[in-house]
Amino acid sequence: MSNSTRYRYSIKRVAIAIAALVAVIITFIYLLFAIYFQSHFFFGTTINGIDCSGKSVMNVEEMLKKDTRYYVLQLIERDNVVEHISAESINMSIVLSESVASVKAKQNPYAWFFKKNDSFTIPTTISYNETLLQEKIDNLKCANPDNMRKPSVPYLVYENGAYTVKSGDAGTELNVELLSTLIKNAVKDGKTSINLEESGCYLVDKTDETSKLYELEGTLNGYINTKIELVFGENTEVIDRNLISQWISLSDDTEIVFDEKAILNYVTSLAKKYETFGCTREFTNSYGKTIIVKGGDYGWWFNKNGEVKNIINDIKANNSCKREIEYLQKAAVHGDSDIGNTYCEISLSKQKLFLYVDGEQILTANIISGTDNTKYETPTGTYKLRYKQKKYTFNRSYFTRSVNYWMVFYGSTADDTIGLVAADWLTSFGGSIYKNNGSYGSIYLSKDDAYTVYKNLPNDSAIVIYE
Numbered sequence: 001m002s003n004s005t006r007y008r009y010s011i012k013r014v015a016i017a018i019a020a021l022v023a024v025i026i027t028f029i030y031l032l033f034a035i036y037f038q039s040h041f042f043f044g045t046t047i048n049g050i051d052c053s054g055k056s057v058m059n060v061e062e063m064l065k066k067d068t069r070y071y072v073l074q075l076i077e078r079d080n081v082v083e084h085i086s087a088e089s090i091n092m093s094i095v096l097s098e099s100v101a102s103v104k105a106k107q108n109p110y111a112w113f114f115k116k117n118d119s120f121t122i123p124t125t126i127s128y129n130e131t132l133l134q135e136k137i138d139n140l141k142c143a144n145p146d147n148m149r150k151p152s153v154p155y156l157v158y159e160n161g162a163y164t165v166k167s168g169d170a171g172t173e174l175n176v177e178l179l180s181t182l183i184k185n186a187v188k189d190g191k192t193s194i195n196l197e198e199s200g201c202y203l204v205d206k207t208d209e210t211s212k213l214y215e216l217e218g219t220l221n222g223y224i225n226t227k228i229e230l231v232f233g234e235n236t237e238v239i240d241r242n243l244i245s246q247w248i249s250l251s252d253d254t255e256i257v258f259d260e261k262a263i264l265n266y267v268t269s270l271a272k273k274y275e276t277f278g279c280t281r282e283f284t285n286s287y288g289k290t291i292i293v294k295g296g297d298y299g300w301w302f303n304k305n306g307e308v309k310n311i312i313n314d315i316k317a318n319n320s321c322k323r324e325i326e327y328l329q330k331a332a333v334h335g336d337s338d339i340g341n342t343y344c345e346i347s348l349s350k351q352k353l354f355l356y357v358d359g360e361q362i363l364t365a366n367i368i369s370g371t372d373n374t375k376y377e378t379p380t381g382t383y384k385l386r387y388k389q390k391k392y393t394f395n396r397s398y399f400t401r402s403v404n405y406w407m408v409f410y411g412s413t414a415d416d417t418i419g420l421v422a423a424d425w426l427t428s429f430g431g432s433i434y435k436n437n438g439s440y441g442s443i444y445l446s447k448d449d450a451y452t453v454y455k456n457l458p459n460d461s462a463i464v465i466y467e
Helices: 003-036 057-070 100-104 130-138 176-189 210-224 241-247 260-274 304-316 433-437 447-456
Strands: 072-076 082-086 093-096 124-127 155-159 162-166 193-195 228-232 235-239 248-250 256-258 281-284 290-293 321-323 327-329 343-347 352-357 360-366 381-384 387-396 399-410 418-422 443-445 462-466
Touching (some): 155 210, 176 193, 210 241, 210 256, 241 260, 260 304, 281 462, 290 462, 352 447, 360 447, 399 447, 418 447
Parallel strands (some): 418 443
Antiparallel strands (some): 072 082, 093 124, 155 162, 248 256, 343 352, 352 360, 387 399
């Protein structure tokens, strides 16, 4: 045998020996793993979603059961409050319906090399101490009636110039029976949280009238957006949201209520500022002297109750407007001198009458006034011409006569009215006649002078009478 042949033969024997050795090693390793996997799970094995690769039966059983040791049920409550129920506090544990060993028996240890990613499911049930769980439920802060807050309805508030619906307090009153059922079911199912709000555990106030409040919100904002401008000559008083918001409120049954007393107080304050009825006036007479004239029934006079109703009606109708207030009586103009420039002036001491029309004096007349120092003295003051009448007949116990012109400015009955009279039965006027032979209170004029007054002095004009 040549040297080359012997060499090749030696190489072949070595290769066979190495191959045999490798086979022995692989077989040994395979058998070692087969022995190992008799009590351990194959690589890639999962049970109930838990990776059990290479784990022993005992280890896997502990892994499956130890989940309960970390179990906590969270109760998410209102007001950012969270309470907990732990597994330990209720002796909670997991009961496997099939042993881990029986699941392992399904794996042939000699097939370990050929099996990949075995997945098994072992049905489980939760075991806990029902008495302990009920005690935990009973001791929850949220389930204690003393800690529960009753819900309150939404409400309307006026702020920043507008009415807004504010949410009421939802409260924390619970349906404890429902909560108890939800907790027990959650523990059985292994749920880790319950949101009491989302689960409907809180009681709802059945008197909630939110939709009506939003309707009222629109109505009230319409009211306060009303702007009423009351014109008094050159002056204007404005009623806007600042006042209106103080005059309206809601009753217990959510009806809009107007504070009529407050509105009347407001109108009364305007009356103090602008009414002139019966007031004391400064008056510059035809002799150029400024005098004080007290009393009378002339001047601006508010219909206060009527104006209260007008204001309320304007607000209800959202009627923004510019108008006069409602009057029982008007004067000629607003301002310090409300008699205007068309009026009648009478001086009792001078026994004179002056008639002004549009600021021009068109008549100076002698008169006879009421008899001096008797009950028939002509009253002083500023009066309005109430009415005028032609061809009037006096039928009084103390005076019977027909006259051509009769212009009334004083009195309340047919027997006590006083006015300007066309005294055509007289021939003399003025001077001191009134001291002993005056009228019964009226102002006697000649027929022509009476006609001039009758023709040029409109009803409601001022008649200023002074000593």
